[in-house]
Amino acid sequence: MASSSATTLKPAISAAGLSKSYGDKVVLDGIDLRIPEGSIFALLGPNGAGKTTTVNILSTLIPADAGQAHVAGHDVAREGDAVRAAIGVTGQFSAVDNLLTAEENLLLMADLNHLPRREGRRRTADLLGRFDLTESARKPVVTFSGGMRRKLDLAMTLVGDPRIIFLDEPTTGLDPRSRRIMWEIIRSLVADGVTIFLTTQYLEEADQLADRIAVLDHGKLVAEGTAEELKRRIPGGHIRLRFADVSTLESAAALFGSVTSDRDELTLNIPSDGGVPALRSVLDVLDGASIEAEALTVHTPDLDDVFLTLTGHPRSGDDAPAQKESIR
Amino acid sequence: MSSMSYALRDSMTMLRRNLKHAQRYPGLTLSIVGTPIVLLLLFNYVFGSALAAGISGTPTGGGSYIDYLAPGIILMTATAGALVTAVGVCTDKTEGIVNRFRTMAISRASFLTGHVVGSVIQTLVSIALVVGVALLMGFRPSATFLEWIAIAGVLTLLTLALTWLAAGIGLVARSPESASNIPLPLQFLPFLGSAIVPTDSMPAGLRWFAEYQPFTPIIETLRGLLMGTPIGDSAAIALAWCVGLTFAGYLWARSVFAHGATG
Numbered sequence A: 001m002a003s004s005s006a007t008t009l010k011p012a013i014s015a016a017g018l019s020k021s022y023g024d025k026v027v028l029d030g031i032d033l034r035i036p037e038g039s040i041f042a043l044l045g046p047n048g049a050g051k052t053t054t055v056n057i058l059s060t061l062i063p064a065d066a067g068q069a070h071v072a073g074h075d076v077a078r079e080g081d082a083v084r085a086a087i088g089v090t091g092q093f094s095a096v097d098n099l100l101t102a103e104e105n106l107l108l109m110a111d112l113n114h115l116p117r118r119e120g121r122r123r124t125a126d127l128l129g130r131f132d133l134t135e136s137a138r139k140p141v142v143t144f145s146g147g148m149r150r151k152l153d154l155a156m157t158l159v160g161d162p163r164i165i166f167l168d169e170p171t172t173g174l175d176p177r178s179r180r181i182m183w184e185i186i187r188s189l190v191a192d193g194v195t196i197f198l199t200t201q202y203l204e205e206a207d208q209l210a211d212r213i214a215v216l217d218h219g220k221l222v223a224e225g226t227a228e229e230l231k232r233r234i235p236g237g238h239i240r241l242r243f244a245d246v247s248t249l250e251s252a253a254a255l256f257g258s259v260t261s262d263r264d265e266l267t268l269n270i271p272s273d274g275g276v277p278a279l280r281s282v283l284d285v286l287d288g289a290s291i292e293a294e295a296l297t298v299h300t301p302d303l304d305d306v307f308l309t310l311t312g313h314p315r316s317g318d319d320a321p322a323q324k325e326s327i328r
Numbered sequence B: 001m002s003s004m005s006y007a008l009r010d011s012m013t014m015l016r017r018n019l020k021h022a023q024r025y026p027g028l029t030l031s032i033v034g035t036p037i038v039l040l041l042l043f044n045y046v047f048g049s050a051l052a053a054g055i056s057g058t059p060t061g062g063g064s065y066i067d068y069l070a071p072g073i074i075l076m077t078a079t080a081g082a083l084v085t086a087v088g089v090c091t092d093k094t095e096g097i098v099n100r101f102r103t104m105a106i107s108r109a110s111f112l113t114g115h116v117v118g119s120v121i122q123t124l125v126s127i128a129l130v131v132g133v134a135l136l137m138g139f140r141p142s143a144t145f146l147e148w149i150a151i152a153g154v155l156t157l158l159t160l161a162l163t164w165l166a167a168g169i170g171l172v173a174r175s176p177e178s179a180s181n182i183p184l185p186l187q188f189l190p191f192l193g194s195a196i197v198p199t200d201s202m203p204a205g206l207r208w209f210a211e212y213q214p215f216t217p218i219i220e221t222l223r224g225l226l227m228g229t230p231i232g233d234s235a236a237i238a239l240a241w242c243v244g245l246t247f248a249g250y251l252w253a254r255s256v257f258a259h260g261a262t263g
Helices: A051-058 A080-086 A102-112 A117-130 A146-158 A176-190 A203-209 A227-232 A246-255 A276-288 A303-311 A320-327 B003-024 B027-046 B048-054 B065-094 B097-102 B110-136 B145-172 B176-181 B184-192 B204-212 B215-227 B234-259
Strands: A011-022 A025-036 A040-044 A066-071 A087-090 A164-168 A195-200 A212-217 A220-225 A238-242 A260-262 A267-271 A295-299
Touching (some): A011 A051, A011 A195, A025 A195, A025 A220, A051 A195, A102 A117, A102 A146, A117 A146, A176 A203, A212 A227, A212 A303, A220 A227, A220 A303, B003 B110, B027 B048, B027 B065, B027 B110, B048 B065, B065 B097, B065 B145, B065 B184, B110 B234, B145 B234, B204 B215, B215 B234
Parallel strands (some): A040 A195, A087 A164
Antiparallel strands (some): A011 A066, A212 A220, A238 A295, A260 A267
16 A cells, blocks of 8 residues: 555645634644555544535635645645546535435436536446445435445545545444445555545544544644654553462562553553564563463554543543633 | 536436326325315305405406406416425435535536426416316316416416525425425415415405515416406516516526535
């Protein structure tokens, strides 16, 4: 998924100082982005961080108050038509026509993309097959489950063969199985050289899919890097060992430097990035001292740890904007 | 292809979509026809003889009260059609598909044009049905072929005006429910004009309002064309209202759509 040096010269998406306020509520506070062609970029953040606003500005739905953004080499403010011709957007709430069938929805997109009739039919059949919707093709969308609806929504976005795809929380509200299927589909898209701009609330999702991740909080980017780089900055991960009795626990605790032990639970927490080498070295130390652990679990940092570390405050939920307002 | 022919093609695509909705879910369309037909039956058979006695001094152009009533009810069909547009546009907006259209390289006006043209077609079909029911009930218009053409023209223009206004209402309404409530005053307005009874029979303040509101000259023009009652300057005033409202509605709806009230 790494892009070649030739394509990194020309970013698919770039932004400088992007800002947006509603009234006196600042939603985006100077965002800089540079996303190479053919990569998956994840914008990670809690509800109300400004993720959807960023997508809306980059996809020409709303204008920015300040700053510049280029998508596919075109200015989003001045060359909206050219930007729209290059992008596909799948929003947070599935934008499908409930009164039409899945097939009719796709054919509608083919017509609006000005495809010749035969080509439109071919792509429709192709996408229905690829998204496993062929059997439901002639059913009204109103009868579809959430997962099927999301798949159709993404399929509709792909009819126009966009080079840059925006996915705003593509798996929020989906069950784990549908989420896995969606991830597979998203991965397969990049194989064709498409650039993907993804927003998500889940570190795991960004970790699974993205080449680079930016963390957005209260309208500001607080960190950017690969999943590995971000996780290295986060101390929340640890290996937890459980022992049979207190004496074993204490002799084990003496082997490791800075650890926290819990005498009631008989557990020992060893800070770690959760990687295999770290795990192996812990086991080697135990082996060397002939101490046996009853159980071992690996805890990787989650979004809460990311936020606590990067922003100094816990992840705030939907009520964050309201709190912010009352402070002013 | 030029951008003009793309605009036409996109509008046709949107129109096909809306006609498909109407064909598959005829409930809303039937409600356009239902209300005026119920009013026609109610006013003709229940209140008809009493009202006819009360307005016996007014020229109706025909022998019975239905000849006075039908033109007013035909016009009300156009106002009922506006409701369908408002609900349809608002439903699309709340379901997010409008935002999908707005991120695609399609003609910006095509979404609204498709809705408006689709609604105008549905409403004109409904009007034809209402005229048919009125004819069955004994409505006997005296219009010539040319007058029928003029009637179709006035009704199309009126429907166009109301539909563009309704499209704007659909875009600013927060939910399809409120989108269906906002145009209600529009449906009541003909009652406060000369739809059911002549404005002469109303108390002074109301009469003043009734004579100057847009529906009265339009009803009087329709009545004149259908029944041969005097039209006077009603035709010019009706035309001015229709054209003015169409432009105002069109510009308003387009600007709301372009600048987003994305809700």
